[in-house]
Amino acid sequence: MAKTYDVELHSIRKTFGSNVVVDNFDLQIEQGECISFLGPSGCGKTTTLNMIAGFLDPDQGELIIKGKRMNGVAANKRDLGMVFQTYSLFPHMTVANNVAYGLKLRKVPKAEIQSRVRRVLELVKLPHVADRYPKQLSGGQRQRIAIARALVTEPSLLLLDEPLSNLDAKLREELRDELKRLHQETGVTTIFVTHDQEEALYLSDRIVVLDHGKVEQIGTPWDIYNEPASEFVHTFIGKSNRMQGKVTGIQGTRLALSAGDAGGAFELQASPRGSSFAAGQRVSIYIRPEKLMLAPDGESASGSRYACAQGRVRQLSFLGAFVECEVAVGSESLTVRVQSAAQQGRLETGQAVTVCWNPDDVFVFPGKER
Ligand SMILES: Nc1ncnc2c1ncn2[C@@H]1O[C@H](COP(=O)(O)OP(=O)(O)O)[C@@H](O)[C@H]1O
Ligand SMILES: [Mg+2]
Structure with a gap:
């Protein structure tokens, strides 16, 4: 029987004006995998993630999620959770209400919302901040709440766009450990965008190395480091x-x-x-x-x-x-x-x-x- 994938990109292409930002992107992601998009700033990571999320439509190619063609399907019909680089919590809502937001939109019964919010706050180890407002949290805590909010709807796909970039080095490492643990505990298929090679090596089952909108290599962290497909991959990852x-x-x-x-x-x-x-x-x-x-x-x-x-x-x-x-x-x-x-x-x-x-x-x- 043919293998089925959670996410499939077939020859995806995106241009802005005459600028080819993503070209001929092919990828199959298995259920439960954590995949990183790794590459320098401007190489097309966010654009690709936004096409998977439904915020942008590809010019060419086919996007398939869980076996269904998704080109043209609205973001809120794609069953996914997303976390951005900047904290995107609603400032006027408590943490609990921020996390509950997606469940309220889905008209989940009140009692169930309460128990799911409690459970997901425990998962990110912040049950005690439920009644605080975002401005009363540290940067690392806010990002953990953003992750909780993305996970609470139990999406089939979690998309993370440089969620650690705005944190200082120590916090970044802590939250990186946290993400790894969360991925192991939830098993949610995850795409993690980063320009930081160490984060990608640490977190990923496989890494997609991108340069100027082109896939340079797709492989396990070990392969990427030890068997680089190009000079670009070798010099981008690790010192040499x-x-x-x-x-x-x-x-x-x-x-x-x-x-x-x-x-x-x-x-x-x-x-x-x-x-x-x-x-x-x-x-x-x-x-x-x-x-x-x-x-x-x-x-x-x-x-x-x-x-x-x-x-x-x-x-x-x-x-x-x-x-x-x-x-x-x-x-x-x-x-x-x-x-x-x-x-x-x-x-x-x-x-x-x-x-x-x-x-x-x-x-x-x-x-x-x-
Ligand atoms: N809405 C847009 N209009 C025009 N150009 C864009 C737009 N979004 C991104 N770009 C360009 O596309 C390229 C890739 O951007 P992006 O996907 O954000 O890169 P990355 O996330 O890898 O840093 C960059 O050259 C950027 O300037
Ligand atoms: Mg980006």
Whole structure:
């Protein structure tokens, strides 16, 4: 039997004037999934969410929710809950009345409204603020009430548009945990829009990475981080060292590369997945700071599967759990992330070191014309 999905986007396209804001967007969301739309500001996340919500209609393509075609169907006929970036509570209503609003519109009996409001306030751990007004709440509390209000109607789909962006770092993390717990407890199919890669990695079953209205990749957080489909995806998610280079040799899946300027070039090996390369081709070479290892000069992981290069420590930055070391290797400067506990007192500025890496951890993308 064919698989059924909660939400299906088929070749969705949206333009504003001559500006193509969403192009050829294809996605199938399974029941109970938490999906993130991740990408830089202006890439079309909100526009796509608004088409799913029914605030905008696609120019082309088909939108299907729970097997029913939704193009042209009004937002209030779509059985969904929505939370926005800015707190959208009614200021003149108490928290309880704010949360009850959607149920009153649906003409749910009074006694049932009361018990459902109580239950959902307990779910977001704020039963004690029921009689307060929004202005008497903190930013984090207001956003939890907005989430409660979206959940109280027990929608088949929960849409969240950057709900954590207006909160400070600590609150953002707290509410992120809260959202994860709520998703686990309610099992509601969720679309979470964010420009914050860490939020997307933390919360999602799958991430849709968008750039300029185009889907760059759809995958699990692990896939997106470890198997990026493009240079954009790799650089948007996580930190990475970038080097300009050239392919100097090819042996099976293993590339020999020369990185850096002619004066300070150094050799390295990589086993990139995906694209094929030609000898002499200019490439961008990336390796993540946590994939580089340091050994005292002279020592190296020789004879193993690791590749190595000689370098010198330029700068050390203590960041608590780890230390970030800037290491000069040829004409390049590489950031190496090492565990504080393992490196305590062992590294000094100016010290000669050997930098080692697994060639499988090097990413190579076709070079851009500069
Ligand atoms: N109503 C509109 N009229 C014209 N252009 C719009 C409108 N809404 C959004 N845009 C443009 O569409 C692009 C995508 O916007 P948006 O979906 O809000 O991006 P994101 O949510 O990813 O930051 C931006 O270039 C934005 O300026
Ligand atoms: Mg937006």
